[in-house]
Amino acid sequence: MRGRRTPARVIVISAFILKRLALSLVTLVLLSAIVFCVGQVLPGSVGRLLLGPFADHEAVEALNASLGLDRPLLVQYADWIWGFLRGDMGRSYMYEAPVQPFIVEALGNSLKLAAVAFVIVVPTAILGGVVAALNHNKPIDRIISIGGLTMTVLPEFVTGIILILVFGVWLKWLPISAAWPDGAGGFTQIHYLILPAMPLILVLFGYIARMARSGMIEALESDWTRTAVLKGLRWRTVIWRHVLRNALLPTITVIATQTGYLIGGLVVVETLFRYQGIGLLVFTAAKGKDIPMLLAGILVIGIVYTLATLIADLLCAVFDPRIRLGGRQ
Amino acid sequence: MNGNAENVLELDDLSVAYRVGGTDRLVLRNVSLRIGRGEAYGLVGESGCGKSTAALSVVRYLPRNGSVAGGHVRLDGKDIMGLDREELRRVRAEDLSMVYQDPAKALNPSIPIGRQLAEVFEIGGASAKEARSRAYEMLEKVQISDPARVMGGYPHQLSGGMQQRVGIAMALASDPKMLILDEPTTGLDATVEAEVLDLIGHLRREFSISILFISHNLAVVSRVCDRVGVLYAGMLVEEGPTDRVFRNPRHPYTVALLRCLPGGGRRKSSGGLDTIPGFLPGLGAIGEGCAFADRCGLATERCRTERPPLHDLDGQMSRCHFHDRAQSLPHTTRHAPDESREPPAPRRPVLRVQGLNKTYGRDRAGGGVAAVKDLSLELKAGQTLGLVGESGSGKTTFARTLLGLIEPDEGGRIELDGKELAERVGDRSFEQTKSLQIIFQNPDSALNRSHSVRGLIGRALRQLGGLRGAAMDRRLKELAGSVRLTDHHLSVSPRQLSGGLKQRVAIARAFAGDPSVVVCDEPTSALDVSVQAAILNLLVELQSERDVSYIFISHDLGVVRYLSDNVLVLYLGRVMEYGPSEEVFSGPHHPYTEALLSAASDIGDAEDGRIRLEGEIPSAAAPPSGCAFHTRCPRRIGSICDELDPPLKEAQSGHAIRCHIPADELAALQVQRPSTLSRPVSAERRDDNGRP
Numbered sequence A: 001m002r003g004r005r006t007p008a009r010v011i012v013i014s015a016f017i018l019k020r021l022a023l024s025l026v027t028l029v030l031l032s033a034i035v036f037c038v039g040q041v042l043p044g045s046v047g048r049l050l051l052g053p054f055a056d057h058e059a060v061e062a063l064n065a066s067l068g069l070d071r072p073l074l075v076q077y078a079d080w081i082w083g084f085l086r087g088d089m090g091r092s093y094m095y096e097a098p099v100q101p102f103i104v105e106a107l108g109n110s111l112k113l114a115a116v117a118f119v120i121v122v123p124t125a126i127l128g129g130v131v132a133a134l135n136h137n138k139p140i141d142r143i144i145s146i147g148g149l150t151m152t153v154l155p156e157f158v159t160g161i162i163l164i165l166v167f168g169v170w171l172k173w174l175p176i177s178a179a180w181p182d183g184a185g186g187f188t189q190i191h192y193l194i195l196p197a198m199p200l201i202l203v204l205f206g207y208i209a210r211m212a213r214s215g216m217i218e219a220l221e222s223d224w225t226r227t228a229v230l231k232g233l234r235w236r237t238v239i240w241r242h243v244l245r246n247a248l249l250p251t252i253t254v255i256a257t258q259t260g261y262l263i264g265g266l267v268v269v270e271t272l273f274r275y276q277g278i279g280l281l282v283f284t285a286a287k288g289k290d291i292p293m294l295l296a297g298i299l300v301i302g303i304v305y306t307l308a309t310l311i312a313d314l315l316c317a318v319f320d321p322r323i324r325l326g327g328r329q
Numbered sequence B: 001m002n003g004n005a006e007n008v009l010e011l012d013d014l015s016v017a018y019r020v021g022g023t024d025r026l027v028l029r030n031v032s033l034r035i036g037r038g039e040a041y042g043l044v045g046e047s048g049c050g051k052s053t054a055a056l057s058v059v060r061y062l063p064r065n066g067s068v069a070g071g072h073v074r075l076d077g078k079d080i081m082g083l084d085r086e087e088l089r090r091v092r093a094e095d096l097s098m099v100y101q102d103p104a105k106a107l108n109p110s111i112p113i114g115r116q117l118a119e120v121f122e123i124g125g126a127s128a129k130e131a132r133s134r135a136y137e138m139l140e141k142v143q144i145s146d147p148a149r150v151m152g153g154y155p156h157q158l159s160g161g162m163q164q165r166v167g168i169a170m171a172l173a174s175d176p177k178m179l180i181l182d183e184p185t186t187g188l189d190a191t192v193e194a195e196v197l198d199l200i201g202h203l204r205r206e207f208s209i210s211i212l213f214i215s216h217n218l219a220v221v222s223r224v225c226d227r228v229g230v231l232y233a234g235m236l237v238e239e240g241p242t243d244r245v246f247r248n249p250r251h252p253y254t255v256a257l258l259r260c261l262p263g264g265g266r267r268k269s270s271g272g273l274d275t276i277p278g279f280l281p282g283l284g285a286i287g288e289g290c291a292f293a294d295r296c297g298l299a300t301e302r303c304r305t306e307r308p309p310l311h312d313l314d315g316q317m318s319r320c321h322f323h324d325r326a327q328s329l330p331h332t333t334r335h336a337p338d339e340s341r342e343p344p345a346p347r348r349p350v351l352r353v354q355g356l357n358k359t360y361g362r363d364r365a366g367g368g369v370a371a372v373k374d375l376s377l378e379l380k381a382g383q384t385l386g387l388v389g390e391s392g393s394g395k396t397t398f399a400r401t402l403l404g405l406i407e408p409d410e411g412g413r414i415e416l417d418g419k420e421l422a423e424r425v426g427d428r429s430f431e432q433t434k435s436l437q438i439i440f441q442n443p444d445s446a447l448n449r450s451h452s453v454r455g456l457i458g459r460a461l462r463q464l465g466g467l468r469g470a471a472m473d474r475r476l477k478e479l480a481g482s483v484r485l486t487d488h489h490l491s492v493s494p495r496q497l498s499g500g501l502k503q504r505v506a507i508a509r510a511f512a513g514d515p516s517v518v519v520c521d522e523p524t525s526a527l528d529v530s531v532q533a534a535i536l537n538l539l540v541e542l543q544s545e546r547d548v549s550y551i552f553i554s555h556d557l558g559v560v561r562y563l564s565d566n567v568l569v570l571y572l573g574r575v576m577e578y579g580p581s582e583e584v585f586s587g588p589h590h591p592y593t594e595a596l597l598s599a600a601s602d603i604g605d606a607e608d609g610r611i612r613l614e615g616e617i618p619s620a621a622a623p624p625s626g627c628a629f630h631t632r633c634p635r636r637i638g639s640i641c642d643e644l645d646p647p648l649k650e651a652q653s654g655h656a657i658r659c660h661i662p663a664d665e666l667a668a669l670q671v672q673r674p675s676t677l678s679r680p681v682s683a684e685r686r687d688d689n690g691r692p
Helices: A007-041 A045-053 A057-066 A074-088 A100-134 A139-153 A156-170 A186-220 A222-228 A235-247 A249-264 A266-270 A278-286 A291-319 A321-325 B051-058 B084-092 B112-123 B128-141 B147-152 B162-171 B192-207 B217-224 B241-249 B252-260 B303-304 B323-328 B395-403 B430-436 B453-465 B469-483 B487-490 B499-511 B529-546 B559-562 B581-586 B590-601 B641-642 B663-668
Strands: B006-021 B022-037 B039-044 B065-075 B096-099 B180-182 B211-217 B227-232 B235-241 B311-313 B315-320 B349-360 B369-380 B385-386 B413-416 B436-439 B516-519 B550-552 B566-571 B574-580 B648-652 B655-658
Touching: A007 A074, A007 A321, A045 A057, A074 A291, A100 A139, A100 A186, A100 A235, A100 A249, A100 A278, A100 A291, A100 B516, A139 A186, A156 A186, A156 B349, A186 A235, A186 A266, A186 B323, A222 A235, A222 A249, A222 B096, A222 B211, A222 B349, A235 A249, A249 A278, A249 A291, A249 B241, A266 A278, A266 B581, A278 A291, A291 A321, B006 B051, B006 B211, B006 B369, B022 B039, B022 B051, B022 B235, B039 B217, B051 B065, B051 B180, B051 B211, B084 B096, B112 B128, B112 B147, B112 B162, B128 B147, B128 B162, B147 B385, B162 B192, B192 B590, B211 B217, B217 B235, B217 B241, B217 B385, B217 B413, B217 B566, B227 B241, B227 B252, B235 B241, B241 B430, B252 B529, B303 B663, B311 B663, B349 B550, B369 B395, B369 B550, B369 B566, B385 B395, B385 B559, B395 B436, B395 B516, B395 B550, B430 B436, B430 B453, B453 B469, B453 B487, B453 B499, B469 B529, B499 B529, B529 B550, B529 B559, B559 B581, B566 B581, B566 B590, B574 B581, B574 B648, B648 B663
Parallel strands: B039 B211, B039 B227, B096 B180, B180 B211, B385 B550, B385 B566, B436 B516, B516 B550
Antiparallel strands: B006 B022, B006 B065, B227 B235, B235 B315, B311 B315, B349 B369, B349 B413, B566 B574, B574 B655, B648 B655
16 A cells, blocks of 8 residues: 655655755765865875985976876866776876776675675664663663673774684684685685674674664654554554654664775774775775875775765655655645 | 433543652542543643543553552443453554644654554454545545545645644544543644634534543633533542533632633733642642642631542532632732723834845745735834734744844835844844844743753843843842742753743843843743733733833734734735734724634634634745635635735724725624623622632
8 A cells, every 4th residue: 555656746756866866976076076185185296205215306207297297186186087987096006006906806895894794783783772672671671782882882903802712713613814715605705704794793783773772762652653552553563564664764874874984994803804805905005105096995985985875865765754755745 | 411321431539640759649639530422521720730641541551650559440331451451452443542632743754644544444354445445534524625645645744733634533533432632732723723623523423422632721622522620730629511610610720720811802901810829739749638729819727638529519529618619719910900000101113114025935036935925013112012823824934034033035124213123133233132032932942951040041131231240140130030030940950940930031031131122922822821821911010110012923812912902913924904902803803813713712602603714824835816815715705806915904093904895894794703702700700809
């Protein structure tokens, strides 16, 4: 049973989607401009950086010219963006090779790790939050809330090391490095990724569960839940049909913002488990002043972040007609 | 109908307690009442007296910390408290329904309305398709004009009145035996309230249903209910047939409540309103005697030591030792009209508005939403201008424009004390800013909770009064005294104060800079009637002391009439009528004013001959052609109304009406409705200082 899809409503909804897409595009353009500017303000000329302090001035100038760095900034920016759009992200100074394959591989690795963490943490955290809310102020609620909070405040390198010791060294259930052997199949890869994913799951569980719990408590105490109960609906129907979809809206947004962290913010975990993800790649590039690599890495992380937010916005709109349809008709 | 032996609902010696701070406090004490088949029973009282608790214990949905401390609730003889979970669900599904106070919150925001309504039929075993078609019929029954569109829509797309119709449809869908209405029209416009009440009355006959009607509004209850019970501090203090209780109350609390109402055409010049001194006793804090004794002008030593039983006075019950002389309760304020206070001296104008327009979302083509259109007015020192109209009529937009919070369109002119006011508050002089202040509807959200009352008023005195140190302290004391706040009140935070006290703080804040004009935006509509009376008295006093002028925005016509010297009626941002209060209220009226007056509930009004506005206020984005009101006008004369916008024409000197019908013809059409002009209770007043 569905609301009538009147043409007017379809227009409202597509206008909403188009607006969100346009906004995401604006975000990306701004982001790329900022990233490019960051590349410009880093001290020292690139030619000098590459050739070292003892190279003579002419050689540095010549290299700068051959890299196109003597052109006006706007031209350089346009050139960079245009290359980016075609998949040419420039050449790495450190590896003296195109940046793009490195980024693609690292992003793929990061996505795999994030996916493993995501698939485990999202359902369990939501379930945890919902169970806690349904048992508000009872022992099980306290265990979930306090336990979750404790895990959230423990840094990844602490939980990571403990996990390595327990599951990798003592119990020997899981490999302690995330780098799987070449040519490993999907299941083997997942096997290698479980241990690195654990610290992420622990950090995110408390966060997401807390959002789910508070959204759920608010929804349970709402007037419309009272209406549903007093209609004589079964408790299960009240929860599934009436409460959950309203209760989990804020959680969706939180999950989306955490996706950015899952993809780009994992330097510590990636270092700990010797895993070549994009966080580690960007970190190495920054250390080595490999500017093309650094810029490409940051921009890619930004794109993932923007996409995640866009998806969250659209998901919220699916669940909440007030967002989808705007005000009164 | 109360002779019917068969009771649908029985509360039998019901007591309910809330656990606060580790102790159980009784909020309902030994309440017994019976509602017969097809009977409508009204439960009235001020906030905190236990009305909603009574309703929630009937449906067994008490808050987490609430519990039934004793007694029974029986529905058709079945004890509700003894049901197991599944039985309770079935009772809720089949026999009991409830309509809630805030329909916007009571409907699920993310489920289509048709789905929410059809669900009720599905619980009853209907197939999905059948449920849907019955949901459609149900929406037709509650007089929703385009059910198909509403079915597919969501609650936020409907107006408050439409949402409440859906709420009623949902409650009646299961064809229950008992319908509980918990303040179903509070928060709705008077015109919408009137329609919803009509609908309830109509459906009640069609479904022959029993009703428990909970409201703080005595007038609303008097229109719907056969019998009424008055709750005070969790106890039933009076009960009986509605007209008997309201015409001949036998408990001092009922008497006092009725006297607080500014209805019956009373004016500020004829004296202050009666209030109820003191406060409701705290949760569960009642001694041995009568709960009302501390606030009762009739109370004797006996009242403080011996709790009165419910006396049965031939079908009317009163829990008062002195029920026979309840109506001789002394008045708390003087009633004699104070002629000497009416100053004949010509008053100087303080505020002049000319040709003010405000259009939202204006584009170059002249489109946009005209929220205020060509508004002109003049306000004299020490006078009050009442601003009335339904929600969406532009009252608040006008107030905000006046305060410089939103910019008007070019071309208009606002003058304060003869000097032009800049459009934005930031561009106004300090003098002008402090001369023009506002009191908001909801003091809860208007006062910063993290400061003490002393801090709040002190800050206003520093900012607006430019006072420091000892001078400020002196002024603070004086100001607090004039709004009747004690030292104790000054030291606490606003959240520890009741609604009425909070509003006093807001008033003190507004008066800190000695303003010449104060905009009062529905300052009493969130308050109980006794508190409202006290606040209105305070406003009148401050006005006569300080010669301040008010712009008083309210949907309560009784209050506007009481307080205002002039009245301005707005519809879709246009001035429909403007003139001296007495002339606007006595007529001839603009047909819109007539409809507003007709919709307003006053106790003892005749039910027939009421005018109802059909449909809702049109969108200001697409105002009707010609006269803006013609789409709903009960007195439309023909195509001239659709085509030509009538000018504001003077009916009498200073009284202008925007209508094509000449004023004398309007007067002939509008035969006086005498019943609104005299209030039954005031006729019974006997002894003004007869303390027993």
